Amino acid sequence: MRIDLHTHSTASDGTDTPAELVRNAAAAGLDVVALTDHDTTRGYAEAIAALPEGLTLVTGAELSCRLDGVSLHMLAYLFDPEEPAFAAERELVRDDRVPRARGMVEKLRALGVPVTWEQVARIAGDGSVGRPHVAEALVELGVVPDVSGAFTPEWLADGGRAHVEKHELDPFEAIRLVKAAGGVTVFAHPLAVKRGQCVPESAIARLAAAGLDGIEVDHMDHDEPTRARLRGMAGELGLLATGSSDYHGSRKTVGLGDFTTDPEIYGEITRRATGAFPVPGAGGLR
Known part of the structure; x- marks a missing residue:
């Protein structure tokens, strides 16, 4: 089994x-x-x-x-x-996920990454938006090689430059x-x-x-x-x-x-x- x-x-x-x-x-x-x-x-x-x-x-x-x-x-x-x-x-x-993801997008844009909320929302589709969707946007933009590469202090890891608490x-x-x-x-x-x-x-x-x-x-x-x-x-x-x-x-x-x-x-x-x-x-x- x-x-x-x-x-x-x-x-x-x-x-x-x-x-x-x-x-x-x-x-x-x-x-x-x-x-x-x-x-x-x-x-x-x-x-x-x-x-x-x-x-x-x-x-x-x-x-x-x-x-x-x-x-x-x-x-x-x-x-x-x-x-x-x-x-x-x-x-x-769940209700905190959207403002949190928007906050991460804003932090990334301040760091010079041309990510948009529309891009993250498209990736999330009907799912509950979260960090992996923001990470996938970074992959699409060529900022990181894969989703795991976004979960680092440089980007989205806890305490990272673009991390937002939820x-x-x-x-x-x-x-x-x-x-x-x-x-x-x-x-x-x-x-x-x-x-x-x-x-x-x-x-x-x-x-x-x-x-x-x-x-x-x-x-x-x-x-x-x-x-x-x-x-x-x-x-x-x-x-x-x-x-x-x-x-x-x-x-x-x-x-x-x-x-x-x-x-x-x-x-x-x-x-x-x-x-x-x-x-x-x-x-x-x-």
Whole structure:
């Protein structure tokens, strides 16, 4: 059984539509895929309607959080998307994305980069606009060679010359909100140092004590020693250890199913969830 619990569609910053994503997941030989767009559930209906027979969809989201000045991402699975308190908080985060992206465009123009808001909006399309869309604009203009090249202190990395802060959840509050909505929480790529500053390992222990369910261990931004360290930490703290591609379509080199989650861990996630249930494929006929 092949299970990938972290993917993105055009509902946020991926390049596959939700329908394309589930079809591509089935073609990649996956049995289970989670749709975890940034701070939104907008892709659910399209993904479910196109879900191929033999593929199960786990509904989720990747939540933007900040702890002691450090950005982090929290994966939330199988929560009730209509639960009002959690829905209102996701809306606050989403609403801040446009002014934030506009602010980054303004900073880049002040640095002499001829990027425009119209260009970024075209790249984002119907998705929730974010840094990857601004990064792709820099690639189009030849300022950087690829999207990863834009996430540096020179450009869009946290604290970078064109970086703009955004509204982000406190991760302890995120855990509380997800739990109240019947969901399960997993700290995404917690030691991905190539992305920028990470929270200390002591913070992961505090989050575990507050009800965090798991940590994402097998991820493209964790080298082998880091994965071993995280696996040991998961054992010590009683956390579930997951593996996922963090697929973004053509925006990243990683493919669907390049990293996967053990079926027993997946089973435990579904057992803990009470807000929603995995959706079995019906041949895309819904």
